[in-house]
Amino acid sequence: MSLKKIKVHPYLIPKPVAIIGANIEEKANFLTIADLCTTGYKIPRFVISSGKGHYTNKGILENKEFSVTIPSSTLVKEADYVGIKSGKKVDKSKIFDIFYGELKYAPLIKNAPITHSCELVENVDFGDTHYLFIGEIKETYVNEKVMEGRIPDIKKVDAFSYYYDNNYYSVGNVIAQAYKVGKELE
Amino acid sequence: MSLKKIKVHPYLIPKPVAIIGANIEEKANFLTIADLCTTGYKIPRFVISSGKGHYTNKGILENKEFSVTIPSSTLVKEADYVGIKSGKKVDKSKIFDIFYGELKYAPLIKNAPITHSCELVENVDFGDTHYLFIGEIKETYVNEKVMEGRIPDIKKVDAFSYYYDNNYYSVGNVIAQAYKVGKELE
Secondary structure (H helix, E strand, O other): OOEEEEOOOOOOOOEEOEEEEEEEOOEEEEEEEOOEEEEOOOOOEEEEEEEOOOOHHHHHHHHOEEEEEEOOHHHHHHHHHHHHOOOOOOOOOOOOOEEOOOOOOOOEEOOOOEEEEEEEEEEEEOOOOEEEEEEEEEEEEEEHHHEEOOEEOHHHHOOEEEEOOOEEEEEEEEEEEOOOHHHHHO | OOEEEEOOOOOOOOEEOEEEEEEEOOEEEEEEEOOEEEEOOOOOEEEEEEEOOOOHHHHHHHHOEEEEEEOOHHHHHHHHHHHHOOOOOOOOOOOOOEEOOOOOOOOEEOOOOEEEEEEEEEEEEOOOOEEEEEEEEEEEEEEHHHEEOOEEOHHHHOOEEEEOOOEEEEEEEEEEEOOOHHHHHO
């Protein structure tokens, strides 16, 4: 195998697609991103990279609340739409069937398999193109139909990822058991 | 569809599996994690959530350098192994075929499709269970065999993700075109 140094690029595969929601001027607005992760289990948080031009940032910064929704592939059109269109120009409050939980400014998506409300606890700003919003997860809602025992079933959730070839990809199949396959090297 | 509020949990699907490398006492050490993302394009960075008990943290904090490698499914055993075994107890420096680029403390993995070296620029510490390391990507290396035109081909990279059912999953198939499928809702 031969490695070649290329122009620095943030390759990470797969990048999960999530829909970020926030209220702006009393209206729900949504944005799709694929640069996010979670941190912590006792006090779980979402870490979200958002380009500074995004209209949704205004609501997150003003109200210190936002939502993170995992869409299933049946919502791919809507997810792509809210990623393409800016809330500056179009009203995206009617795209999803929404509700509010404990947080009054974090619009949750009813027709999704998993949706979380978060409280902004930190905004890491390097002074360049993106904010890094860190939000403590206050609520997690799961569609009962996707639950399988204690946890959501990954196949039923039917989430998807984004890649730089400008395609959305489904989750594939089990390739190995975690915390087990590595024991073969002991 | 009926949503049910469950105990707060950081569900995000799919979570990409990456191998973090750092030097500790002049030896390479590796750790597998699935809680990471990227932020920024002009100055791209990795954001990595690492439980405070991990031995690899010591090297990251001391040398302010680390690597992030995207393993292909052919490395799933090794990735699982370095996730199970602590560098406190076993020497993981021989698990991969390694090399160093410009950064002298960021061990890169030769037999992987994509590997990056990073300089630690921030450590967000909430005082609980995890560090959130933010590293500026200084170098990106890609195996020439996985390149397809300007970018790595997602199928050839053959990366995988982790889910809470304790399985690793392949990347699936294209379900829609990004920046396009949403236009149907215009």
